[in-house]
Amino acid sequence: MYEQITYEVDDRILTIALDRPERLNAFTDRMQEELCDAFDRADADDAVGAVIVTGSGRGFCAGADLGEGGATFADEQLERDGGGLVTLRIFESKKPVIAAVNGPAVGVGATMTLAMDMRIAADAARFGFVFARRGIVPESCSSWFLPRIVGIGKALEWTLSGRIFSADEAREAGLVRSVHGREDLLPAVRSLAREIADNCSPVSVALTRQMMWRMLGADHPMEAHKVDSRAVFHTGRSADAREGVESFLEKRPASFPGKVSRDLPDFFPWWESRQFE
Numbered sequence: 001m002y003e004q005i006t007y008e009v010d011d012r013i014l015t016i017a018l019d020r021p022e023r024l025n026a027f028t029d030r031m032q033e034e035l036c037d038a039f040d041r042a043d044a045d046d047a048v049g050a051v052i053v054t055g056s057g058r059g060f061c062a063g064a065d066l067g068e069g070g071a072t073f074a075d076e077q078l079e080r081d082g083g084g085l086v087t088l089r090i091f092e093s094k095k096p097v098i099a100a101v102n103g104p105a106v107g108v109g110a111t112m113t114l115a116m117d118m119r120i121a122a123d124a125a126r127f128g129f130v131f132a133r134r135g136i137v138p139e140s141c142s143s144w145f146l147p148r149i150v151g152i153g154k155a156l157e158w159t160l161s162g163r164i165f166s167a168d169e170a171r172e173a174g175l176v177r178s179v180h181g182r183e184d185l186l187p188a189v190r191s192l193a194r195e196i197a198d199n200c201s202p203v204s205v206a207l208t209r210q211m212m213w214r215m216l217g218a219d220h221p222m223e224a225h226k227v228d229s230r231a232v233f234h235t236g237r238s239a240d241a242r243e244g245v246e247s248f249l250e251k252r253p254a255s256f257p258g259k260v261s262r263d264l265p266d267f268f269p270w271w272e273s274r275q276f277e
Helices: 030-046 082-091 108-115 144-151 153-159 167-173 182-199 203-217 219-235 239-249
Strands: 005-010 011-018 048-053 098-099 119-122 126-128 164-166 178-180
Touching: 005 030, 005 048, 011 030, 011 182, 030 082, 048 164, 048 182, 098 108, 098 182, 108 144, 119 167, 119 182, 126 167, 144 153, 164 167, 167 178, 178 182, 219 239
Parallel strands: 011 048, 048 098, 098 119, 119 178
Antiparallel strands: 005 011, 126 164
16 A cells, blocks of 8 residues: 555554654655655544654664755745645644654754654654754754754754754654663563554543643643643543553453544644634
């Protein structure tokens, strides 16, 4: 079905791999379209409890494919940034998304991970927001995401210098959660994805993910209180809440019956309406 990514669901964990290893998984228009489609599929599939994004071969993503030379960024038909379309689609995801950065992540290879909920890196990974060194500017909505993740000072240092930096520096700045040996990376990421998929209500996860991201732009905690109140009212009366409490009292693993495809509250997505004003 896909030419430039792979899509594999195994025991409720979906692994999407950028799959142009001969080009260090350089980003193309085709890859953008396939990634957006893959997240559409994942959201519609109740068998997916968590999503991992990684790269095939020794790289995560070397950035935009520069095969067209100096004219690479001169598309007169370009109306919207392709990396931004991917990032926005990931931002809208109803499933948690974890980046397994297995090698170089440069340009869009770095910025596409910013809308993912966590980033875990191999010790050989390298990051670079190199746009100013290519005569362009940061894309993929990174001017919104990056300062919120690492702070404005570090975001400016990395984007104004355009330098390549190590996985350890990324971890120290809070860009990545942890750093692992290459062989240990995917097991560590799968362990984290499994913790979510095995123990949490998918409906609760979908709501929580959007509540956290959307409140980054709120101008007062009252905005969070409005959404929290509606969400608690909905989930507190659900079969998932009953199962969550009963499984705790009975000291057994929970088996949540709720489905993201059918059991999200009527007010979701609340940011597209004016009902809370």
